[in-house]
Amino acid sequence: RSGGRLTELGVRMIAEMNQAGILIDLAHSNDPCALDVIDISEVPVVDTHSGPRALSPDDSRAMPDEVMRAISKQGGMLGISPPISRPPGEAPFDTIDPEEMATTLKQLHYAVNIMGVEAVGIGTHFTTAIMPAMPDALLDDGFSEEDTAAMMGGTFLRVLRQVLPKEE
DSSP: OOTTSOOHHHHHHHHHHHHHTOOOBOTTOOHHHHHHHHHHOSSOOEEEEEOBTTTOTTOTTOBOHHHHHHHHHTTOEEEEOOOOOOOSTTOOOOOOOHHHHHHHHHHHHHHHHHHOGGGEEEOOTTOOTTGGGHHHHHHHTTOOHHHHHIIIIIHHHHHHHHHSOOOO
């Protein structure tokens, strides 16, 4: 096993994680490793904070269409990380830059077109300031209430219910 894929230990760890009900996050993995994990895992995997590489070719974390399709086909999901600038220092967020919101919506539309809405969510990566503005932005941008609810958390819940251990 080479070329950026998992080692034999990594393959065994994926099996153990599946058995233990641990959600596997592909964030920060390279493309060959991500595809290997998707292929090996018996349950859906996620990338909690990324975006489409086709729209952000200089973002080393961004996912190529091939990986996005593989995640979706396997039942997993991609959390789009909104490109929102943080205010300086400890200042609170009081507005979201309209261009940054437009970029976020463009990324969401792209991901939905590649993966389907059932495989796309919002992945805030430690900045939740955009969340209060997202439902209205999604609805105003043409997403249905059902699709908006999925992207605002429903997709994450679906995957978690499939992966986490069931109460006995």
